[in-house]
Amino acid sequence: MLQYVNVTIDGAPVRAEKGTSVLDTAIHYGICIPHLCHIPGIHDMGACRLCIVEHVRNGRSKVTASCTLLVEEGMVIRTNTDRILKMRKNIAELLVARAPNSKAIQDIAVRCGVTEVRYPFRNENCVLCGRCVRICKERAQANALGFIGRGKERHVDHPPGKLMDYCKNCNGCILFCPMSVTPCGGPMKKGEERLCGKCDSQLTADARKMPGVCVWCELGKGFQCSRYLAV
Template sequence: MQQYVTLKIDNARVKAVKGASVLDAAMASGLCIPHLCYVPVLKASGACRLCIVEVVDNGRTKITASCTLNAEDGMVIYSNTERIRKLRKNIAELLVAQAPNSRAVQDIAVRCGVKEVRYPFRNDNCIQCGRCVSYCTEYSKANSLGFVGRGKNRHVEYPLGFRRDLCKKCGFCTEYCPMSVTPCGGPMKAGEGRLCGNCDSQIAAMEHFSGICVRCELGKGFKCVRQTYV
Protein backbone atom coordinates (compact mmCIF):
# COMPACT_ATOMS: atom_id res chain seq x y z
CA MET A 1 0.00 0.00 0.00
CA GLN A 2 1.25 3.45 -0.84
CA GLN A 3 1.95 5.72 2.07
CA TYR A 4 1.17 9.39 1.91
CA VAL A 5 2.56 12.44 3.63
CA THR A 6 0.88 15.80 4.02
CA LEU A 7 2.87 18.98 3.73
CA LYS A 8 2.12 22.64 3.31
CA ILE A 9 3.34 24.42 0.19
CA ASP A 10 2.56 28.14 0.03
CA ASN A 11 -0.12 27.66 2.71
CA ALA A 12 -1.89 24.97 0.69
CA ARG A 13 -2.18 21.49 2.17
CA VAL A 14 -0.68 19.06 -0.32
CA LYS A 15 -0.76 15.28 -0.19
CA ALA A 16 2.20 13.47 -1.69
CA VAL A 17 3.41 9.91 -2.06
CA LYS A 18 6.04 9.10 0.52
CA GLY A 19 9.50 9.40 -1.01
CA ALA A 20 8.47 11.95 -3.63
CA SER A 21 10.36 15.21 -3.82
CA VAL A 22 8.82 18.53 -2.84
CA LEU A 23 8.96 19.62 -6.47
CA ASP A 24 7.05 16.49 -7.52
CA ALA A 25 4.41 17.14 -4.88
CA ALA A 26 4.03 20.76 -5.91
CA MET A 27 3.78 19.97 -9.63
CA ALA A 28 1.27 17.17 -9.03
CA SER A 29 -1.03 19.55 -7.20
CA GLY A 30 -0.71 22.31 -9.78
CA LEU A 31 1.69 24.58 -7.92
CA CYS A 32 4.37 25.60 -10.36
CA ILE A 33 7.91 25.98 -9.09
CA PRO A 34 10.27 27.08 -11.87
CA HIS A 35 12.77 24.40 -12.75
CA LEU A 36 15.15 23.56 -15.57
CA CYS A 37 17.37 20.55 -15.01
CA TYR A 38 14.60 18.37 -13.57
CA VAL A 39 13.19 15.58 -15.80
CA PRO A 40 10.51 13.36 -14.22
CA VAL A 41 11.91 10.01 -15.38
CA LEU A 42 15.45 10.78 -14.25
CA LYS A 43 17.10 11.13 -10.89
CA ALA A 44 17.08 14.75 -9.78
CA SER A 45 20.53 16.26 -9.75
CA GLY A 46 19.86 19.75 -8.38
CA ALA A 47 22.16 21.33 -10.94
CA CYS A 48 20.29 24.44 -12.04
CA ARG A 49 19.17 25.61 -8.56
CA LEU A 50 16.13 27.33 -10.08
CA CYS A 51 13.68 25.29 -8.03
CA ILE A 52 14.87 26.72 -4.69
CA VAL A 53 12.27 26.98 -1.92
CA GLU A 54 12.20 28.13 1.68
CA VAL A 55 11.76 25.35 4.22
CA VAL A 56 10.58 26.33 7.68
CA ASP A 57 12.36 24.22 10.25
CA ASN A 58 12.03 25.01 13.98
CA GLY A 59 10.92 28.54 13.21
CA ARG A 60 13.91 29.17 10.97
CA THR A 61 13.84 29.19 7.20
CA LYS A 62 16.39 27.39 5.14
CA ILE A 63 16.81 27.71 1.38
CA THR A 64 17.32 24.54 -0.61
CA ALA A 65 16.56 23.03 -4.01
CA SER A 66 13.12 21.40 -3.98
CA CYS A 67 13.91 18.71 -6.57
CA THR A 68 16.36 16.97 -4.21
CA LEU A 69 14.29 17.60 -1.07
CA ASN A 70 12.17 14.68 0.10
CA ALA A 71 8.61 15.55 1.11
CA GLU A 72 8.04 14.81 4.78
CA ASP A 73 5.00 14.95 7.00
CA GLY A 74 4.28 18.39 8.41
CA MET A 75 6.79 20.21 6.24
CA VAL A 76 6.15 23.90 5.65
CA ILE A 77 7.40 25.17 2.29
CA TYR A 78 7.27 28.62 0.73
CA SER A 79 8.09 28.83 -2.95
CA ASN A 80 7.16 32.40 -3.76
CA THR A 81 8.44 34.72 -1.05
CA GLU A 82 10.29 37.96 -1.63
CA ARG A 83 13.61 36.38 -0.64
CA ILE A 84 13.14 33.38 -2.95
CA ARG A 85 12.08 35.56 -5.88
CA LYS A 86 15.19 37.72 -5.47
CA LEU A 87 17.55 34.73 -5.30
CA ARG A 88 15.83 32.90 -8.15
CA LYS A 89 15.98 35.97 -10.35
CA ASN A 90 19.70 36.21 -9.75
CA ILE A 91 20.21 32.53 -10.60
CA ALA A 92 18.16 32.92 -13.79
CA GLU A 93 20.23 35.95 -14.72
CA LEU A 94 23.43 33.97 -14.34
CA LEU A 95 21.99 31.19 -16.51
CA VAL A 96 21.09 33.67 -19.26
CA ALA A 97 24.55 35.22 -19.06
CA GLN A 98 26.06 31.76 -19.48
CA ALA A 99 23.95 30.80 -22.49
CA PRO A 100 21.95 33.69 -23.96
CA ASN A 101 21.07 31.90 -27.20
CA SER A 102 18.49 29.51 -25.82
CA ARG A 103 14.76 30.05 -25.92
CA ALA A 104 14.26 27.76 -22.95
CA VAL A 105 16.66 29.65 -20.72
CA GLN A 106 15.25 33.00 -21.86
CA ASP A 107 11.71 31.89 -21.10
CA ILE A 108 12.63 30.57 -17.70
CA ALA A 109 14.38 33.85 -16.99
CA VAL A 110 11.27 35.78 -17.96
CA ARG A 111 9.25 33.52 -15.73
CA CYS A 112 11.58 34.42 -12.86
CA GLY A 113 11.14 38.13 -13.52
CA VAL A 114 14.42 38.92 -15.26
CA LYS A 115 14.24 42.10 -17.30
CA GLU A 116 17.88 43.01 -17.64
CA VAL A 117 20.99 40.88 -17.31
CA ARG A 118 23.65 42.54 -15.21
CA TYR A 119 26.40 40.07 -16.01
CA PRO A 120 28.70 39.92 -19.06
CA PHE A 121 27.51 37.34 -21.61
CA ARG A 122 29.66 34.27 -21.98
CA ASN A 123 27.92 32.68 -25.00
CA ASP A 124 28.86 29.22 -23.84
CA ASN A 125 25.80 27.41 -25.21
CA CYS A 126 25.82 25.03 -22.26
CA ILE A 127 24.54 25.67 -18.75
CA GLN A 128 25.69 22.24 -17.49
CA CYS A 129 22.21 21.25 -16.39
CA GLY A 130 23.28 17.63 -16.89
CA ARG A 131 20.05 16.54 -18.59
CA CYS A 132 21.90 14.90 -21.49
CA VAL A 133 24.37 13.19 -19.17
CA SER A 134 21.79 11.77 -16.79
CA TYR A 135 19.55 10.60 -19.65
CA CYS A 136 22.50 8.89 -21.31
CA THR A 137 23.62 7.12 -18.13
CA GLU A 138 20.32 6.36 -16.43
CA TYR A 139 17.75 5.86 -19.13
CA SER A 140 19.46 4.81 -22.32
CA LYS A 141 22.34 3.19 -20.37
CA ALA A 142 24.80 4.07 -23.11
CA ASN A 143 27.25 5.91 -20.85
CA SER A 144 28.62 7.80 -23.79
CA LEU A 145 28.37 11.30 -22.32
CA GLY A 146 29.73 12.70 -19.11
CA PHE A 147 31.16 15.68 -17.33
CA VAL A 148 34.91 15.96 -17.74
CA GLY A 149 37.28 18.31 -15.96
CA ARG A 150 36.63 20.40 -12.91
CA GLY A 151 36.08 23.97 -11.89
CA LYS A 152 35.59 26.31 -14.80
CA ASN A 153 36.91 23.66 -17.20
CA ARG A 154 34.02 21.27 -16.48
CA HIS A 155 32.26 20.35 -19.69
CA VAL A 156 30.25 17.59 -21.36
CA GLU A 157 32.34 15.27 -23.47
CA TYR A 158 32.56 11.83 -25.03
CA PRO A 159 35.01 9.44 -23.36
CA LEU A 160 38.56 10.02 -24.62
CA GLY A 161 37.17 12.88 -26.64
CA PHE A 162 36.18 10.81 -29.67
CA ARG A 163 34.56 7.52 -28.64
CA ARG A 164 31.24 8.21 -30.36
CA ASP A 165 30.79 4.50 -31.07
CA LEU A 166 29.43 4.01 -27.54
CA CYS A 167 26.49 6.23 -28.45
CA LYS A 168 23.24 4.40 -29.15
CA LYS A 169 22.02 7.27 -31.33
CA CYS A 170 18.76 7.61 -29.40
CA GLY A 171 19.00 11.38 -29.87
CA PHE A 172 17.46 12.19 -26.52
CA CYS A 173 20.49 14.16 -25.34
CA THR A 174 19.64 16.82 -27.93
CA GLU A 175 15.92 16.51 -27.33
CA TYR A 176 16.31 17.14 -23.61
CA CYS A 177 18.86 19.91 -24.07
CA PRO A 178 17.52 23.38 -23.30
CA MET A 179 19.87 24.70 -25.97
CA SER A 180 17.98 22.81 -28.67
CA VAL A 181 15.09 25.26 -28.47
CA THR A 182 16.02 27.95 -30.96
CA PRO A 183 16.07 31.48 -29.59
CA CYS A 184 13.12 33.76 -30.25
CA GLY A 185 12.97 36.68 -32.72
CA GLY A 186 15.16 39.15 -30.93
CA PRO A 187 18.23 37.23 -29.89
CA MET A 188 20.15 38.77 -27.07
CA LYS A 189 23.60 40.03 -27.87
CA ALA A 190 26.53 40.39 -25.56
CA GLY A 191 26.70 43.83 -24.10
CA GLU A 192 23.07 44.67 -24.74
CA GLY A 193 21.91 42.77 -21.72
CA ARG A 194 18.25 43.05 -22.56
CA LEU A 195 15.58 40.45 -23.18
CA CYS A 196 13.83 40.59 -26.52
CA GLY A 197 10.58 42.44 -27.18
CA ASN A 198 8.38 39.37 -27.33
CA CYS A 199 9.05 38.66 -23.72
CA ASP A 200 7.96 42.14 -22.60
CA SER A 201 4.30 41.27 -22.93
CA GLN A 202 4.82 38.20 -20.83
CA ILE A 203 6.54 40.26 -18.16
CA ALA A 204 3.59 42.65 -18.20
CA ALA A 205 1.26 39.70 -17.66
CA MET A 206 3.46 38.54 -14.84
CA GLU A 207 3.13 41.89 -13.11
CA HIS A 208 -0.68 41.84 -13.30
CA PHE A 209 -1.16 38.26 -12.17
CA SER A 210 1.80 37.25 -10.08
CA GLY A 211 2.51 33.57 -9.84
CA ILE A 212 0.83 32.48 -13.07
CA CYS A 213 2.49 30.19 -15.57
CA VAL A 214 3.58 32.30 -18.51
CA ARG A 215 3.30 29.34 -20.91
CA CYS A 216 6.97 29.41 -21.60
CA GLU A 217 6.55 26.98 -24.54
CA LEU A 218 9.01 24.70 -22.92
CA GLY A 219 6.96 21.65 -23.83
CA LYS A 220 8.04 22.02 -27.44
CA GLY A 221 11.08 19.82 -27.61
CA PHE A 222 12.26 20.64 -24.15
CA LYS A 223 9.73 18.47 -22.27
CA CYS A 224 8.73 20.69 -19.39
CA VAL A 225 6.81 18.91 -16.65
CA ARG A 226 4.48 21.85 -16.44
CA GLN A 227 2.90 21.09 -19.82
CA THR A 228 1.33 17.92 -18.46
CA TYR A 229 -0.38 19.73 -15.62
CA VAL A 230 -1.35 23.08 -17.13
Protein backbone atom coordinates in the same frame (compact mmCIF):
# COMPACT_ATOMS: atom_id res chain seq x y z
CA MET B 1 1.75 -0.21 -0.48
CA LEU B 2 2.04 3.49 -1.06
CA GLN B 3 2.61 5.57 2.00
CA TYR B 4 1.56 9.18 2.15
CA VAL B 5 2.81 12.17 4.08
CA ASN B 6 1.16 15.50 4.72
CA VAL B 7 3.04 18.56 3.55
CA THR B 8 2.15 22.25 3.58
CA ILE B 9 3.21 24.08 0.43
CA ASP B 10 2.50 27.82 0.36
CA GLY B 11 -0.02 27.32 3.16
CA ALA B 12 -1.97 24.66 1.28
CA PRO B 13 -2.05 21.27 3.01
CA VAL B 14 -1.39 18.56 0.43
CA ARG B 15 -0.89 14.81 0.56
CA ALA B 16 2.18 13.48 -1.18
CA GLU B 17 3.54 10.03 -1.87
CA LYS B 18 6.46 9.15 0.32
CA GLY B 19 9.74 9.29 -1.55
CA THR B 20 8.77 11.95 -4.09
CA SER B 21 10.49 15.30 -4.24
CA VAL B 22 8.94 18.58 -3.17
CA LEU B 23 9.17 19.82 -6.77
CA ASP B 24 7.23 16.85 -8.15
CA THR B 25 4.56 17.26 -5.48
CA ALA B 26 4.21 20.98 -6.15
CA ILE B 27 3.88 20.45 -9.90
CA HIS B 28 1.33 17.69 -9.31
CA TYR B 29 -0.82 20.06 -7.30
CA GLY B 30 -0.46 22.92 -9.77
CA ILE B 31 1.96 25.03 -7.78
CA CYS B 32 4.47 26.62 -10.12
CA ILE B 33 8.12 26.31 -9.20
CA PRO B 34 10.32 27.32 -12.16
CA HIS B 35 12.87 24.66 -12.97
CA LEU B 36 15.32 23.75 -15.70
CA CYS B 37 17.37 20.65 -14.99
CA HIS B 38 14.45 18.53 -13.76
CA ILE B 39 13.04 15.84 -16.09
CA PRO B 40 10.18 13.68 -14.80
CA GLY B 41 11.24 10.10 -14.18
CA ILE B 42 14.95 10.88 -14.13
CA HIS B 43 16.99 11.33 -10.98
CA ASP B 44 17.57 14.95 -10.02
CA MET B 45 20.96 16.40 -9.36
CA GLY B 46 20.06 19.96 -8.34
CA ALA B 47 22.25 21.61 -10.93
CA CYS B 48 20.34 24.69 -12.03
CA ARG B 49 19.15 25.85 -8.57
CA LEU B 50 16.13 27.55 -10.15
CA CYS B 51 13.70 25.45 -8.13
CA ILE B 52 14.87 26.81 -4.77
CA VAL B 53 12.25 26.96 -1.99
CA GLU B 54 12.20 27.91 1.64
CA HIS B 55 11.96 24.96 4.00
CA VAL B 56 10.65 26.17 7.34
CA ARG B 57 11.63 24.10 10.34
CA ASN B 58 11.45 25.09 14.01
CA GLY B 59 10.69 28.66 13.00
CA ARG B 60 13.83 28.90 10.87
CA SER B 61 13.78 28.76 7.11
CA LYS B 62 16.42 27.21 4.96
CA VAL B 63 16.76 27.73 1.20
CA THR B 64 17.32 24.51 -0.73
CA ALA B 65 16.65 23.12 -4.19
CA SER B 66 13.23 21.48 -4.13
CA CYS B 67 14.09 18.83 -6.71
CA THR B 68 16.52 17.10 -4.36
CA LEU B 69 14.41 17.69 -1.24
CA LEU B 70 12.22 14.69 -0.39
CA VAL B 71 8.85 15.18 1.25
CA GLU B 72 8.58 14.50 4.98
CA GLU B 73 5.66 14.43 7.37
CA GLY B 74 4.70 17.91 8.59
CA MET B 75 7.01 19.76 6.24
CA VAL B 76 6.36 23.45 5.66
CA ILE B 77 7.48 24.78 2.27
CA ARG B 78 7.22 28.29 0.86
CA THR B 79 7.82 28.72 -2.82
CA ASN B 80 7.30 32.39 -3.58
CA THR B 81 8.37 34.57 -0.72
CA ASP B 82 10.12 37.84 -1.55
CA ARG B 83 13.44 36.31 -0.56
CA ILE B 84 13.02 33.33 -2.88
CA LEU B 85 11.78 35.43 -5.79
CA LYS B 86 14.79 37.73 -5.47
CA MET B 87 17.26 34.87 -5.34
CA ARG B 88 15.58 33.01 -8.19
CA LYS B 89 15.63 36.12 -10.33
CA ASN B 90 19.34 36.46 -9.70
CA ILE B 91 19.98 32.82 -10.62
CA ALA B 92 17.99 33.21 -13.83
CA GLU B 93 19.98 36.35 -14.60
CA LEU B 94 23.25 34.45 -14.20
CA LEU B 95 21.96 31.64 -16.42
CA VAL B 96 20.91 34.01 -19.19
CA ALA B 97 24.23 35.83 -18.94
CA ARG B 98 26.09 32.57 -19.37
CA ALA B 99 24.03 31.24 -22.25
CA PRO B 100 21.74 33.83 -23.88
CA ASN B 101 21.50 31.77 -27.07
CA SER B 102 18.67 29.59 -25.85
CA LYS B 103 14.94 30.08 -26.04
CA ALA B 104 14.44 27.96 -22.95
CA ILE B 105 16.75 30.06 -20.81
CA GLN B 106 15.42 33.34 -22.18
CA ASP B 107 11.90 32.12 -21.36
CA ILE B 108 12.91 31.19 -17.83
CA ALA B 109 14.49 34.60 -17.35
CA VAL B 110 11.23 36.26 -18.39
CA ARG B 111 9.26 33.89 -16.19
CA CYS B 112 11.44 34.74 -13.19
CA GLY B 113 11.04 38.47 -13.77
CA VAL B 114 14.47 39.37 -15.13
CA THR B 115 14.29 42.78 -16.80
CA GLU B 116 17.97 43.58 -17.24
CA VAL B 117 21.17 41.56 -17.16
CA ARG B 118 23.84 43.10 -14.95
CA TYR B 119 26.50 40.51 -15.71
CA PRO B 120 28.73 40.30 -18.78
CA PHE B 121 27.40 37.92 -21.43
CA ARG B 122 29.56 34.84 -21.89
CA ASN B 123 27.65 33.28 -24.78
CA GLU B 124 28.57 29.72 -23.92
CA ASN B 125 26.98 26.62 -25.37
CA CYS B 126 26.30 24.81 -22.13
CA VAL B 127 24.90 25.64 -18.71
CA LEU B 128 25.95 22.29 -17.18
CA CYS B 129 22.37 21.38 -16.32
CA GLY B 130 23.27 17.71 -16.75
CA ARG B 131 20.08 16.78 -18.61
CA CYS B 132 21.97 15.08 -21.43
CA VAL B 133 24.22 13.24 -18.99
CA ARG B 134 21.33 11.86 -16.97
CA ILE B 135 19.20 10.98 -20.02
CA CYS B 136 22.17 9.12 -21.47
CA LYS B 137 22.78 7.28 -18.25
CA GLU B 138 19.27 6.48 -17.11
CA ARG B 139 17.01 6.36 -20.14
CA ALA B 140 19.39 5.21 -22.87
CA GLN B 141 21.68 3.35 -20.44
CA ALA B 142 24.52 4.16 -22.80
CA ASN B 143 26.86 6.02 -20.43
CA ALA B 144 28.35 7.86 -23.36
CA LEU B 145 28.31 11.31 -21.76
CA GLY B 146 29.59 12.65 -18.48
CA PHE B 147 31.09 15.63 -16.73
CA ILE B 148 34.84 15.94 -17.20
CA GLY B 149 37.10 18.24 -15.23
CA ARG B 150 36.20 20.42 -12.30
CA GLY B 151 35.69 24.03 -11.42
CA LYS B 152 35.98 26.30 -14.44
CA GLU B 153 37.06 23.42 -16.68
CA ARG B 154 33.96 21.32 -16.03
CA HIS B 155 32.29 20.33 -19.28
CA VAL B 156 30.27 17.56 -20.82
CA ASP B 157 32.34 15.10 -22.80
CA HIS B 158 32.51 11.47 -23.86
CA PRO B 159 35.37 9.05 -23.17
CA PRO B 160 38.35 9.48 -25.52
CA GLY B 161 38.07 7.66 -28.80
CA LYS B 162 35.01 7.43 -30.94
CA LEU B 163 31.71 8.53 -29.47
CA MET B 164 30.00 5.94 -31.62
CA ASP B 165 31.52 3.12 -29.53
CA TYR B 166 29.09 3.99 -26.74
CA CYS B 167 26.36 6.15 -28.24
CA LYS B 168 23.09 4.42 -29.09
CA ASN B 169 21.90 7.24 -31.37
CA CYS B 170 18.77 7.80 -29.30
CA ASN B 171 19.13 11.60 -29.69
CA GLY B 172 17.86 12.04 -26.12
CA CYS B 173 20.71 14.40 -25.27
CA ILE B 174 19.79 16.75 -28.13
CA LEU B 175 16.07 16.50 -27.46
CA PHE B 176 16.41 17.43 -23.81
CA CYS B 177 19.16 20.01 -24.15
CA PRO B 178 17.87 23.49 -23.29
CA MET B 179 20.35 24.96 -25.76
CA SER B 180 18.97 23.18 -28.83
CA VAL B 181 16.31 25.81 -29.60
CA THR B 182 17.68 29.28 -30.36
CA PRO B 183 15.81 32.47 -29.42
CA CYS B 184 13.06 33.57 -31.82
CA GLY B 185 15.27 36.19 -33.48
CA GLY B 186 17.85 33.58 -34.46
CA PRO B 187 21.21 32.89 -32.88
CA MET B 188 22.98 35.86 -31.31
CA LYS B 189 26.57 36.53 -32.30
CA LYS B 190 29.26 37.47 -29.84
CA GLY B 191 28.90 41.09 -28.84
CA GLU B 192 25.22 41.40 -29.65
CA GLU B 193 23.76 39.26 -26.91
CA ARG B 194 20.73 40.66 -25.17
CA LEU B 195 17.81 39.69 -23.03
CA CYS B 196 15.07 38.72 -25.46
CA GLY B 197 12.06 39.52 -23.31
CA LYS B 198 9.64 39.41 -26.24
CA CYS B 199 7.63 36.63 -24.68
CA ASP B 200 6.80 38.86 -21.74
CA SER B 201 3.37 39.40 -23.31
CA GLN B 202 2.71 35.66 -23.21
CA LEU B 203 2.85 35.74 -19.46
CA THR B 204 -0.82 36.36 -18.94
CA ALA B 205 -2.14 38.67 -16.29
CA ASP B 206 -3.13 35.59 -14.30
CA ALA B 207 0.47 34.51 -13.96
CA ARG B 208 1.43 37.86 -12.47
CA LYS B 209 -1.51 38.04 -10.13
CA MET B 210 -0.95 34.55 -8.80
CA PRO B 211 2.81 34.05 -8.87
CA GLY B 212 2.79 30.66 -7.21
CA VAL B 213 0.10 29.06 -9.32
CA CYS B 214 0.73 27.12 -12.51
CA VAL B 215 -1.43 28.70 -15.21
CA TRP B 216 0.05 26.54 -17.97
CA CYS B 217 1.91 29.54 -19.31
CA GLU B 218 3.18 29.23 -22.86
CA LEU B 219 6.71 29.75 -21.60
CA GLY B 220 6.64 26.32 -20.02
CA LYS B 221 6.79 24.71 -23.44
CA GLY B 222 10.07 26.41 -24.20
CA PHE B 223 11.98 24.87 -21.35
CA GLN B 224 10.03 21.62 -21.39
CA CYS B 225 8.36 22.29 -18.07
CA SER B 226 7.65 18.92 -16.56
CA ARG B 227 3.97 19.85 -16.40
CA TYR B 228 3.94 19.64 -20.19
CA LEU B 229 6.15 16.55 -20.33
CA ALA B 230 3.96 14.68 -17.87
CA VAL B 231 0.82 15.11 -19.98
